[in-house]
Amino acid sequence: MSTRRWIQTALLALALVYPVLTMDSAVYQRMGALVLLAAIGASAWNIVGGYAGQVSVGHAVFFGIGAYASVTAFVHLDLPPIVGAPIGMVVSVGLAALIGVPTLRLSGHYFSMATIAVGELVRVLCSTSDFLGGAQGLGGPPMPRTVFDLSFLSAMPYYYIFLVVLMIILGVTWWIERSRVGFYLRAIKDSERAARSLGVSAGRYKLYAYMLSAAFTSIAGSLYLCMFGFIDPESGFGILISVKMVVMAALGGAGQLFGPLVGALILVPLEELSNSYLGGQGAGITYMVYGAIIVIVARFLPSGLLSLFGRKPVAAKAAKPDVASGHAD
Amino acid sequence: MILVQVVVGGLLLGAVYALFSSGLTLIWGMMNVVNFAHGDFVMLGMYTAVVIWTALGGGPWASVPIAAILIATLGVISYFFLVRHIMKGPMLAQILGTFGLALFLRYGALYAFGANFKSLPDDLVGHSFVLGGIRFEGSRVLAAVVGLGVTLALHLILTRTSIGSRMLAVSEDATAAQLMGIRPQRMQALAWAMAGAATGIAGALIALFLPISPTSGETLAIVAFVTVSLGGFGSVTGALVAGLLIGVVESLSAFLIGPVYKDVVVYTLFVLVLWFRPQGLMGKA
Numbered sequence: 001m002s003t004r005r006w007i008q009t010a011l012l013a014l015a016l017v018y019p020v021l022t023m024d025s026a027v028y029q030r031m032g033a034l035v036l037l038a039a040i041g042a043s044a045w046n047i048v049g050g051y052a053g054q055v056s057v058g059h060a061v062f063f064g065i066g067a068y069a070s071v072t073a074f075v076h077l078d079l080p081p082i083v084g085a086p087i088g089m090v091v092s093v094g095l096a097a098l099i100g101v102p103t104l105r106l107s108g109h110y111f112s113m114a115t116i117a118v119g120e121l122v123r124v125l126c127s128t129s130d131f132l133g134g135a136q137g138l139g140g141p142p143m144p145r146t147v148f149d150l151s152f153l154s155a156m157p158y159y160y161i162f163l164v165v166l167m168i169i170l171g172v173t174w175w176i177e178r179s180r181v182g183f184y185l186r187a188i189k190d191s192e193r194a195a196r197s198l199g200v201s202a203g204r205y206k207l208y209a210y211m212l213s214a215a216f217t218s219i220a221g222s223l224y225l226c227m228f229g230f231i232d233p234e235s236g237f238g239i240l241i242s243v244k245m246v247v248m249a250a251l252g253g254a255g256q257l258f259g260p261l262v263g264a265l266i267l268v269p270l271e272e273l274s275n276s277y278l279g280g281q282g283a284g285i286t287y288m289v290y291g292a293i294i295v296i297v298a299r300f301l302p303s304g305l306l307s308l309f310g311r312k313p314v315a316a317k318a319a320k321p322d323v324a325s326g327h328a329d
Numbered sequence: 330m331i332l333v334q335v336v337v338g339g340l341l342l343g344a345v346y347a348l349f350s351s352g353l354t355l356i357w358g359m360m361n362v363v364n365f366a367h368g369d370f371v372m373l374g375m376y377t378a379v380v381i382w383t384a385l386g387g388g389p390w391a392s393v394p395i396a397a398i399l400i401a402t403l404g405v406i407s408y409f410f411l412v413r414h415i416m417k418g419p420m421l422a423q424i425l426g427t428f429g430l431a432l433f434l435r436y437g438a439l440y441a442f443g444a445n446f447k448s449l450p451d452d453l454v455g456h457s458f459v460l461g462g463i464r465f466e467g468s469r470v471l472a473a474v475v476g477l478g479v480t481l482a483l484h485l486i487l488t489r490t491s492i493g494s495r496m497l498a499v500s501e502d503a504t505a506a507q508l509m510g511i512r513p514q515r516m517q518a519l520a521w522a523m524a525g526a527a528t529g530i531a532g533a534l535i536a537l538f539l540p541i542s543p544t545s546g547e548t549l550a551i552v553a554f555v556t557v558s559l560g561g562f563g564s565v566t567g568a569l570v571a572g573l574l575i576g577v578v579e580s581l582s583a584f585l586i587g588p589v590y591k592d593v594v595v596y597t598l599f600v601l602v603l604w605f606r607p608q609g610l611m612g613k614a
Contacts, residue, residue, distance in 0.1 A: 284440030294429025302418025
């Protein structure tokens with residue numbers, strides 16, 4: 001085996017035994033699960049935002065749909081929340097098609113802004129809906145009835161569930177990356193016009209990527225609901241949820257298989273640790289450091305942390321590359 | 330009569346929207362950079378007004394120019410430290426960088442001023458008055474008038490002065506502009522200074538009638554994004570028209586349908602406009 005393969009195997013083994021190693025620390029177990037959950041969301045976003053280069057800043061729509069589908073399954077149908085997950089996926093894919101057809105025609109910033117607007121629209125609509133609990137939100141099962149409620153005291157079961165889901169998503173992404181569709185998506189990202197002129201039906205593949213990404217994001221929402229047992233419009237559809245997916249993927253390296261995971265591995269512990277150790281007024285300092293780290297990475301490694309190692313991602317070219325660079329004066 | 334009152338209220342609100350969006354549209358149009366920290370620039374302008382009132386007892390006559398200078402300085406610093414580097418990178422680097430800056434500023438304000446809402450006294454710019462059967466609030470009228478003035482001034486600077494022509498030249502084709510002896514970095518830094526000044530003025534004025542907290546900028550930023558995309562990126566007059574339109578639509582739908590639905594109407598309108606006219610109302614095709 002090559003060195004690269006050795007490192008990968010070692011990291012996978014570490015991921016598998018992590019909860020056992022941190023057996024006596026609830027904080028670290030919980031953090032492990034949260035890292036994986038964040039990585040699921042960011043990896044789902046990565047399919048359309050990273051590979052296809054369509055920077056959605058409204059993925060909270062699908063996250064929220066997943067979470068609300070799960071909580072509705074419990075509140076209105078008395079089913080275990082996880083039963084809502086497939087329903088949420090179906091709704092998300094349908095809505096993605098509905099949103100995607102008009103908005104994916106927009107390019108660059110216009111698409112991002114349209115997704116922000118749609119996200120806010122859904123958030124406001126949700127907070128006016130009595131069926132969805134309005135601005136107060138809805139809660140999952142207060143006490144676990146059966147194991148299917150996926151309501152555990154320890155974070156360990158969540159860790160393994162999230163790990164399996166993340167591996168499935170990364171597996172699918174890996175498969176797409178090497179398939180014909182993956183080449184199409186990268187071609188669209190580099191130059192949509194060129195891709196079109198070579199016969200790639202850009203609109204269709206962008207839409208497929210968007211729908212797949214929506215389905216996976218919805219799963220993240222359903223899993224969030226199972227773990228936290230509560231959802232309201234802000235924690236489901238808030239713009240911060242969308243932005244965090246983008247930031248994690250971009251920090252690690254968008255359009256790279258493990259980019260979102262790397263981003264989550266850095267940002268989630270930073271957030272959790274400083275919240276638990278500083279708390280209260282210290283929260284200000286936490287996020288200032290968080291913000292400063294993001295700024296520094298964007299400033300010095302605009303293609304993300306993974307650009308430090310190995311294969312360099314193809315950097316999207318700015319419209320006017322030379323001038324801003326500093327040899328102007 | 331009530332309907333007229335509602336429309337006038339909408340226009341006053343819209344002029345303020347135009348004011349705090351004009352800085353964003355200037356940067357967006359000139360450099361193709363979306364500043365996700367824009368709302369937090371406005372928020373810092375608001376806190377400037379609070380500090381000047383509580384520490385020195387100064388009203389808007391003191392806080393508006395000071396906020397303009399402070400936020401303009403912040404804009405120039407952001408440009409030289411961050412923006413000019415991330416402009417070269419992928420669009421994601423812009424979101425990453427400016428959102429990081431937003432977090433830094435927002436939580437810096439939380440640390441410095443606490444999470445509690447603050448507000449300035451209602452009658453800082455005189456009481457409300459009635460004119461032709463319509464009620465006006467002094468602070469909102471001041472904000473709207475200054476808003477129109479600043480937006481107009483920005484528009485005139487860009488279209489009628491030589492410095493404006495140079496800035497537009499850089500945004501059209503920076504390399505060509507450089508060959509004509511224009512220094513792109515200097516022009517772009519100037520754009521950030523102008524945008525920052527307009528944003529600081531907006532913040533200091535909005536502080537007169539909106540509650541102030543470290544997260545105030547978040548909602549304002551979304552309004553600004555919608556205004557700018559609706560008006561067309563880079564078009565100051567577009568931001569003005571879009572701002573007024575959004576203000577009126579918001580007031581009318583709050584009055585006719587119900588306050589909770591005003592945002593629904595605005596966002597739906599926005600998505601529809603993007604669908605049929607992606608370059609915005611006044612943007613170049």
